[in-house]
Amino acid sequence: MTEGNFVDYLKIYASSGKGGGGSTHLHREKYITKGGPDGGDGGRGGHIIVRANPNLWTLFHLKFNKHFRAEHGGHGAKSRSTGKDGQDVYIEVPLGTIIRDSETQEVLFEITKDNTEQILLEGGMGGLGNWNFRSSTNQTPRYAQPGIDGKENWFQLELKLLADVGLVGFPNAGKSTLLSVLTAAKPKIADYAFTTLKPNLGIVQYRDFQTFVIADIPGIIEGAAEGKGLGHRFLRHIERNSILLFLIPADSDDIKKEYKILLNELKQHNPELLDKNRLLAISKSDMLDDELKEEIKKELPEGIKTLFISSIAHQGLSELKDNLWQLLNE
Template identity: 75%
Template sequence: MTEGNFVDYIKIYASSGKGGRGSAHLHREKFISKGGPDGGDGGRGGHVIIRGDKNMWTLFHLKFKRHFRAEQGGDGGSSRSSGSDAEDIIVPVPLGTIVRDADTDEILFEITEDGEDVILLEGGKGGLGNWHFKSSTNQTPRYAQPGIEGKDGWYRIELKLLADVGLVGFPNAGKSTLLSVITAAKPKIADYAFTTLKPNLGIVEYRNHKSFVVADIPGIIEGAAEGKGLGHHFLRHIERNSALLFMVPADSEDIKKEYDILLNELRKHNPELLDKQRLLAISKCDMLDEELQEEIKQDLPEGIETVFISSVAQIGLMELKDKLWGMLN
């Protein structure tokens, strides 16, 4: 999946179908001139349904089709025959999708399970046929109900990635390189800030055929919680992760300060993020000798376990996997 195909935010218009009309038919056949009312009911209009699909990772399929209109229900017929219900419109989305009302910004529901169906808009009910209105004082009602109108509106579809581990760090901290080494993902890698503009997912193969999912989130900058840089476009993805792997490069001027800034941005965005399990990886440690590494250890942040790694030199990667697996299980 290329960056251009990854879409995690889209606005759609949806409209459910109107119910079919009830029939005002009066029964007529040979030798029966006044057979009475026998008009059938109208069919239900089509629903608009959001369905979870575990095989989808992006909202890209909605990029070029943003309008969804369900059909009207069939009209009632004679002999009390009901009109057919209209076909429902199914909109498949990845797991971890949130649906909001575009006008009020209210969260309507979340899709978290494969095959989960949630009716976004119900189709209108079909109108009743005239036989429902027959009474002792009105033997031949010549009226029936029209179908109920469908509903419509604009909705925001947002994707929050469902990953076990989220990589958190400043731009160019080595997150994409790590993902490319420990998974089969092929993220864009270059030596400049904001190489990663969209989240990348990769599956880490662990011991005894076990695995877990890692998400490379675009780099955080100071002020990200206020929308600077890539702002909220990536911070919401971190909310879904079970554990957070903070990455600070070994050549950072102040590792502790850099970690504190990252932690503060998460706190400002959503304080609940600090409840997640955290691990700190000092990346690019192949440039350190033992003496430098011991020196850095003296000034590491307190209250968080630390591991030294190098993706390029394949140093500390198995230890990193072991620690992450332990956190997840």
């Protein structure tokens, strides 16, 4: 998936169908000139339904199709015939999509499970035909109910990636390189900051044909929780990751300080992120000898397990996958 194809936020307009009107027909046939009422009910207007599609990873397919209108219900007819229900319209979204009312910003529902369908807007009910209004005192009612109007509104769709592991680190820490080595993903890689401008997903192949999903989140900078850099646009993608894998390069001036800054940005964005399992990987470790590693170990942050890895030299990657898999299955 190219960066331009990743869409994690957009607005859509939806309009459900109007219910069909009831019929005021009076029964007529040969030798029966004054039959009773037999007008049928109107059909229901079409719903607007949001449906989960596990094969989608982005909202890109909705980028150029933001207006959804369901079909109106058919009118009732003679012989108590009910009008046809309006055809429902389905909006398919990836797992992890949040739907908000665009005006009030109220969260209406979230799509997090496969085979989920949620009615976004109900179609209008069909009106009752005159057959429903007959009585002993009014045996030939010549009126029926009109159909109820459908509903319309603007909605905001927001995607939070569903991944098992989220990569957290400053720009140019080696997150995209690690993703490309562990998975078949092909993120953009270069030796300058902010190479990654959109999240990337990859599937890690583990032992016995088991897999887990890892997400490369664009690099964090200090002040990201207040919206600096890419701010909230990427921090929200970390919220649904089971494990946070912090990546700090071996040539960092102060590993402990960088880790503290990253942790503080997550805390300011959402304190619940600190409750997730965490693992620290020192990337680009192929430039270190054993003596330097021992020196760095003395300055590492406390309370988090640390591994030395190198994506280029393929060092420590098996141990990294073992530790991630163990954390995922605790």
